[in-house]
Amino acid sequence: MPETTTKIMLPSDFADAPISLGRRGLNALVTFAALGAVVLVLLPLAAVFGYLIYKGIGSINLAFLTQIPKPPGEPGGGMANAIGGSVYILLIASSFGVPLGIGAGIYLSEYGRGTRFGNLIRFTADVLNGVPSIIVGIVAYGLVVLSQGHFSALAGGVALAIMMVPTITRTTEEMLLLVPQIVREAAYGLGVSRWRTTLSITLRTATSGVITGVMLAFARVAGETAPLLFTAFGNQYWNWKINQPTAALSLQIFTYAISPFDEWHRQAWAGALILIVLIVASVGAVRLVANRGMLKGAN
């Protein structure tokens, strides 16, 4: 619909003027394109999960879950030591990373609000969050492996702990900030000391939010491979010694995926399925806790 620009148009003039075909067409085209983008993005997601289930489920059996790897090329064997090793390394990582992260989060929200030093910590945590995982591996190698003299579960745990800290710090801070100031003041009014208020009142009110942060950090590092390559290193056998090389599920998947053996490829898929179930379960648990948690009531 050609419109003249010389004449002054009033809104009433447009009341029943149809939007031109070109503009409507473009609108439809863009809507279609956006929908197409969604489909294109969901396609690989479906493909990844589909293949994991399709290839993985047939390969998970009792032997896979209870045995250690057989020598290359031999059929059978499993990833029991890698699953155990992953849990072990993650426990080590959590025992360092969780208290440090929560502590730093408490500092930021309870003492460092609006201070320059608080901002510096916050900024540093964000920087740390963006450090590529392989770099964290180099640092853990330099710190732990070189001083111990060999690859170890501890080194892997330290690397993963470093990656957990910034996520936990920032979510803990955000969750504690959501706790109303009045709640703290009520506790002070009863004569409760500050540290006790922070731990028993503030932190406890925000428990579900803090747990969410911890689980997100956990899910993030559970599948990490790069920082374990030259820290935990991998192991074909069981190991529970903290200063010895340890197998990990993600490392085992990597080794098996780039190997030339069909049997190992099959096991890589099975391991990947177990890993993803672990991660999705923890993320799902987070949503459940976050949705019906205490935090919701506090606000």
Next chain:
Amino acid sequence: MANRALGEPRLTGPQPLPKEAVAVGTQAAAKPLITAGDSRVADRAFYFAMLGCALSVIGIVGLIVYELITKSNLSWHAFGWRFFFRSDWDPVNDQFGAFPFVYGTLVSSALALLIAVPLAIGVAVYITEMSPRGLRGALAFTTELLAAIPSVIYGLWAIFVLVPLLRQYVQPFLARYFGWTTLFEGPPYGIGMLAAGIILAIMVVPIISSITREVMTAVPQQQREAVLALGATRWEMIRTGVLRNARAGIAGGVILGLGRALGETMAVTMVIGNRPEIAKSLFAPGYTMASVIANEFSEATGDLYLSALVEVGLALFIVTIIVNILAQFLVWTVTRGTPARGNA
């Protein structure tokens, strides 16, 4: 809720009088239950413990910088700036040049962004502006699920699904119809720069789209209503009312995605081919900074070799830090409360 949290805290301050004390009357007042001193000591101890945790964050970053700089010293003194412009990587003769890795990292990341940016923005636009309200949460959750899949699983999937697909269908097609660009030449191995770019794109889409959604949501609703009231179609409203205002934040999201793509290790290592070559064709194998560290670090013999690898790491660290800081600044300009003015 706070009541529940208040459960039975062991109070260290003045406490309500015990029942029998109230009954008896006078004697309880004479005897304070705690002394003032101990909560002050505990408070200080707690403060310093939390301060220690906070300082550890700075300590970790400091350690990373210290480790990378001291361990790469040897290589830095041997090669200087030339390290990043030489393309010979020869551990046997102790000659190291990182240019093929820098090139591979830049090309694979650029390719990833080229594919991911339109998709991610499309997804964000659809979710925030077009999708039915009931579908919004589910779509957002599903696209973010892509970010929860570990890198090594993407790599596994790429080796056994994506690469054969590229080799059999996509690459012959590209070579036939777009061969004249000289970007798609050579034997279609499947493995190579193209595969790395595609898998990286899949991995950065959720990052870019979640930031884009965040900044688009930060644009005030009145902006949309104002543009719609002028008679705009929905797309015109999105373009002039939303995207223009969120521009800086979207750029931040893209750069954040770039930061992720630059440092991504496992999936790329599994499909890029790991050959330190510089080829124009996207079918050719390449190598990235992160992959060379992943592949060679634990086998590096010789101090100079190890030092050269750490120097590659240091360069990667510096670039990703700069990229991330820039991205955060851009996102902050949109989400700090006042939307960025579209003055250009």
